[in-house]
Amino acid sequence: MKTDFKRFAFFAAAVLATATAQAKVELPTFFTSNMVLQQKAGVPLWGHSNASQVTVTTSWDNKTQTVKTNGGDFKVTVKTPSYGGPYTITFNDGDTVVLSNILIGEVWLCSGQSNMEMPLEGWGKVLNYQEEIKNANYPQIRLLQAEHIDKPLPVDNLVVQAGGWQVCSPATIPLFSSTAYFFACKIYKEKNIPIGLVHSSWGGTVVEAWTSAEALRTIHDFDSVLDGMQNEQARAAQEQKYADDLKAWNSKVLAADKGYQNGKAVYADLAFDDSNWADIKVPSFFENQGFPDFDGVMWYRKSFELEAVNGNGHFEYYADDNDRLFVNGVEIGHTDGYSVLRIYTIPANVLKKGKNVIAIRVVDTGSGGGLYGPENLHITIGRESRVRELAGNWKIAPGVSFADVEPAPYMPAGQNRPSALYNAMIHPLIGFKFAGAIWYQGESNADRAQQYQTLFPLMIKDWREKLGDSKLPFIFVQLASYKQAKAEPEASAWAELREAQAMTLKLPNTGMIVATDIGDAEDIHPKNKQEVGERLARVALAKVYGTKIDYSGPVYKSFAKKGNTITVEFDFKDGLKANGGTLKGFAVAGNDQVFYWADAKIEGGKVVVSSAKVANPVAVRYNWADNPDGNLVNASGLPAAPFRTDKWSGVTEGRK
Structure with a gap:
């Protein structure tokens, strides 16, 4: 790879924890003791020194290289052997810096959004997390x-x-990516090779944020935003226009909100009669309790009694996405952001002896919405910290659905600006050697699934080019099941996103795991990350390491129509069966494009589908839903990938 010495100028400000106070050699943050370097590779090492030359000595071969600095920067390439260690690397420019406890093995880049970020403990709390953490003694995983x-x-x-790098242990693993950890455990147990995990992910982020501006410029979908990121004048104009448009839109939403009349929050009034409102259990997302696919303003109400008022109230909760809290008709405060803990103080003069009413106006812009979080929802009152439990039954009513107003203006901000995460969390790794990458993302792009057909492979090719490895293995997780199951087949943005992910397998050296069988209708972050990590590892073992291991469930190959039936053929078809009970998840449609659930049966290693409601079927879909329940597997027990045979327009067509 051609060296651009200018890109190393930042090292003048870096501090290496293992260096002595007098040492002049400064290294990138990912060159530290305890690191793993890719085996059997030419691995670049670089840094900064005030001296005219630097010597680099590697203990695995006892070789020393001397390299001159150029403007203070230096770079040397070392040859790594087959896996092993521990080793040391010594840098000397008159002072000595020693990196110790280095292993040679397999290094994987782990990225995506919250389901990749989800830690074993912390906010994640995966299945059996306490036992998993207790058993996380893997000194060969870093x-x-x-x-x-x-x-x-x-x-x-x-x-x-x-x-820098940490040795995997019960002390270091709790807040690390659970998917990445379980992936590494499986590979290590199978191959007994040291594994290094570079975890660079961020929850709630979009794929274009992880893609370079250079690559995004080739499709022109984000040119104006990129212009604003690279030009202050353009950015100021965009921000002003967005602020003006958003103010106007919020005014329209407020005018349409039934909870307001003449600017007054009538749904928050103490005397308002909510007896005809629906009941809902709190905390939980309202989509799973009678309001599927609702995006907009939702009002909550809850009454509680006080024998006396002897101080302020204290109320904490989570809301998705934005909220405004009222108590006895008085606005207490508001908070924006779905992952932010609301912490509100209710003044004593707002509270009343006897009946009090809490009203919360929640604005949900997509996916799960409402009041969520720990079950111990309560309000604390006064100096004696009297507790009033608030979990359980609340009243709920829509204020306005966004389907009834014009679309909200949008301008990417912060971490979701195109290229913003590539710039800070991927670009610095250019030059570092990886065995491959694992990826779990897509939820935040589901409403633009058709565009994802372009964006996702664009990002993969971009990473490969920037990291200098055109064949870099790239393995990803197809979206798990989520949201309320539907009684009848219907359109689904999540199904279209899964299709976009599957289409990306056209790129060489890619692999995908199916996770529709291990999702959670009420949680976008399913807890079974053990299975996710193991399935990713199975693909890596089979495709990267040449291990004979099952790694795929059935994959759609072709279909043939005969009379009122359609026969579907699969790859990875050995041992086709229904995983418990009758085969389900298939739907068929005629030329009217209306789908009905199909009767499905396995015959001769194929699936034959039909429906009494469709005399002339022309198309088949399987697990085409937000939260599908199909149960087709093969002898490995791995689930079949969702698919459709038609090319009819989807709900995300044209969205950008």
């Missing part, structure tokens, strides 16, 4: 955690946690 940083332009300094 962890590097990138901080959440976004930048409008590429930078060279990767900001990392804990001073």
